[in-house]
Amino acid sequence: MEFRQLVTLKMIIEKGSFTGAADEMGYTQSTVTSHIQALEQFIGAPIFDRMGRKVVLTDVGHRVMEHATVILQEYEKMQNLNLSNGEITGEIKIGAAESMTVYHLDKILKTYREQCPNVRISLLNINCNEIQSQLISSEIDVGFMLIRNTSKDVKIIKLNEEDLVLVGLPEKATTFNQMNNGQWDECFITNEKGCSYRTDFEDYLRRNQITPAHKMELWSIEAIKRCVMTGLGVGFLPYVTVEKEIQDNKLIIIPYTKPIEPMPLFIGHHKDKWVSPAIQKFLEVTKEHFTYVVN
Incomplete structure (x- = not known):
């Protein structure tokens, strides 16, 4: 086993592919492949499951990476033993x-x-x-x-702690209180699944048996704000991201019962x-x- 093979392994994981690692390290893809093959031969087991262009660590691969991380960190410590002029x-x-x-x-x-x-x-x-x-x-x-x-x-x-607010246009100020048997006649404009504050608000709606009329997923906070400001719906966002729009009266905070606590x-x-x-x-x-x- 050679040290450079561990460096290559780490780079593949960071870049998500053999090709990405090769580009980053200035290697040919065949060189990256040979590093991993040599490492697999040393370990005696496959490190990656190859699924098309996607590479996923095997169970053995995860254990190898744990040890590789320790070795690479020890190398980094040695590099920093003598910092020139405290640099x-x-x-x-x-x-x-x-x-x-x-x-x-x-x-x-x-x-x-x-x-x-x-x-x-x-x-x-x-x-x-x-x-x-x-x-x-x-x-x-x-x-x-x-x-x-x-x-x-x-x-x-x-x-x-970041305050979380429900925002919309001024004419939507009372929309949260205008429901029919839990049906909220509004479009909830939100970001990707897995976002912590989106999860918080969806849990709140679920607990209170509230169902928005529509849901729209967008790729960025800026896109969410722009759609909310055109009147397409409402958004639930950290206050810091909409503070300026609220100060400029482009958006308002929509009140609702039992507001969600700030997010750490x-x-x-x-x-x-x-x-x-x-x-x-x-x-x-x-x-x-x-x-x-x-x-």
């Missing part, structure tokens, strides 16, 4: 939901880049449940999560992951940002 180098992979990316992360990344110009940053926009899964599998280093239930395998730091916002990393100088500095910059924002 922080390396790489950090961040997972964040769209609301975090658009309304907070730009300022955090700007400050971090000023303080750590030689750290490579990768940013992945995914929903909060997927962020937690990728933290557990070590596909990302840190993740921002608007989520209520966190895994025991993830070490978390609470940053803030965490930053987290795997509990067993080595916190490199690059990650530690990112955590510090993030906490400083939210100390300023909250206070």
